[in-house]
Amino acid sequence: MNWIEHIKNDENRALKELYTMYRDDCVQWxxxxxxxxxxxxxxxxxxxxxxxxxxxxxGKLEELNSNIKSYLFGICKNKVYELYRQQKRxxxxxxxxxxxxxxxxxxxxxxxxxSEIEDMNTALTALGDPxxxxxxxxxxxxxxxxxxxxxxGYKNRDTTKNxxxxxxxxxxxxxxxxxxxxIGDNR
Amino acid sequence: MAITDKDIxxxxxxxxxxxxxxxxxxxxxxxxxxxxxxxxxxxxxxLRHSAKASVLRDKMKMLQQWDAGMGEVEASGxxxxxxxxxxxxxxxxxxxxxxxxxxxxxxLIVVMYAGKLWMDGVELxxxxxxxxxxxxxxxxxNRTRSATSTDDISPxxxxxxxxxxxxxxELEQGNYREGDRYLRESLKLFEEVLEKEKxxxxxxxxxxxxx
Numbered sequence: 518m519n520w521i522e523h524i525k526n527d528e529n530r531a532l533k534e535l536y537t538m539y540r541d542d543c544v545q546w547x548x549x550x551x552x553x554x555x556x557x558x559x560x561x562x563x564x565x566x567x568x569x570x571x572x573x574x575x576g577k578l579e580e581l582n583s584n585i586k587s588y589l590f591g592i593c594k595n596k597v598y599e600l601y602r603q604q605k606r607x608x609x610x611x612x613x614x615x616x617x618x619x620x621x622x623x624x625x626x627x628x629x630x631x632s633e634i635e636d637m638n639t640a641l642t643a644l645g646d647p648x649x650x651x652x653x654x655x656x657x658x659x660x661x662x663x664x665x666x667x668x669x670g671y672k673n674r675d676t677t678k679n680x681x682x683x684x685x686x687x688x689x690x691x692x693x694x695x696x697x698x699x700i701g702d703n704r
Numbered sequence: 705m706a707i708t709d710k711d712i713x714x715x716x717x718x719x720x721x722x723x724x725x726x727x728x729x730x731x732x733x734x735x736x737x738x739x740x741x742x743x744x745x746x747x748x749x750x751l752r753h754s755a756k757a758s759v760l761r762d763k764m765k766m767l768q769q770w771d772a773g774m775g776e777v778e779a780s781g782x783x784x785x786x787x788x789x790x791x792x793x794x795x796x797x798x799x800x801x802x803x804x805x806x807x808x809x810x811x812l813i814v815v816m817y818a819g820k821l822w823m824d825g826v827e828l829x830x831x832x833x834x835x836x837x838x839x840x841x842x843x844x845x846n847r848t849r850s851a852t853s854t855d856d857i858s859p860x861x862x863x864x865x866x867x868x869x870x871x872x873x874e875l876e877q878g879n880y881r882e883g884d885r886y887l888r889e890s891l892k893l894f895e896e897v898l899e900k901e902k903x904x905x906x907x908x909x910x911x912x913x914x915x
Binding site: 529532533536537540541544545555558559563564566567570571613616617619620630633634636637638640641642649652653655656657658678679682685688689692 | 709712746747748749750751752753754755756757758759760761762763764766767768770771774777
């Protein structure tokens with residue numbers, strides 16, 4: 518099976534199939550070989566599946582040199598080594614520390630952006646749809662305005678574009694308000 | 705100066721490296737001069753990363769929901785298979801080890817038995833060469849018994865003669881091993897008798913046997 522194409526065409530179904538096929542093997546392996554507790558092993562495996570997904574969507578992974586299981590196990594192995602080191606670096610209580618660390622590791626201007634990203638993560642989580650989806654589709658999946666219009670069922674491209682501007686402004690306003698609240702709390 | 709929708713588009717293009725050379729020069733001039741633009745660039749860069757984090761978190765949540773519906777991790781994965789293989793290998797090693805020890809012991813027993821047989825053969829040959837055709841002096845006991853009362857013979861001397869008689873019988877029948885054993889035993893007893901009784905006939909007998 519061509520997993521890369523499968524993920525691109527039907528991502529949730531592909532991820533579910535991958536997860537169901539390899540969860541037990543990988544979690545068992547992490548428990549036995551890396552001495553992880555079952556919950557930590559599961560989170561590592563879940564992170565590995567998400568990293569695989571991200572590599573496919575971002576275009577980093579265009580072709581698999583090994584089979585998908587070996588690729589997933591390879592990610593798991595690396596994530597185990599990073600797990601504790603990264604957990605120490607997370608400044609506040611993260612819901613998914615491994616994902617947070619993975620995203621932060623990918624940033625060049627880390628120091629300048631870290632605080633801004635953390636505030637924006639909070640604001641984006643609270644933003645809700647359709648703004649959240651539009652921002653995800655445009656900024657993460659790099660979909661065009663026309664594709665987003667079609668996917669979301671909007672009237673035309675301009676409607677989507679205007680909605681995107683409004684969403685960005687709402688998000689930035691929420692970040693500013695969050696900063697004001699945070700500064701106020703610190704005083 | 706307020707950020708317009710057009711500014712947002714320009715910043716998107718800038719962040720994605722899509723501005724033309726001329727537009728890039730103009731934009732970088734604004735970036736140096738306008739704090740609002742600089743802040744917006746930071747915000748838009750952060751937005752791209754947040755969008756990614758948001759999608760990946762959604763996927764994590766989705767996987768966790770599936771996981772909750774899948775039940776516990778079954779102990780039938782490759783880890784266990786590896787364990788099973790490792791255990792089987794260990795059992796095989798244990799079995800081989802046990803068999804190896806048994807085989808070594810068996811070989812040692814066979815070797816020792818063969819060695820014993822060989823030694824026995826060599827010893828028998830030696831005794832055969834030593835006693836075959838050799839005439840030992842006749843036992844004096846009959847003469848001693850008929851000449852005097854058995855009460856005159858010490859129990860030690862009587863025992864020595866009896867054993868010597870046994871040696872003569874065995875050697876005559878070709879049972880060299882038993883004959884040799886009785887002969888050596890009787891010689892030992894005769895020497896004790898000689899030492900205790902100073903009997904010259906015993907001394908003569910001992911010398912005759914040794915010759």
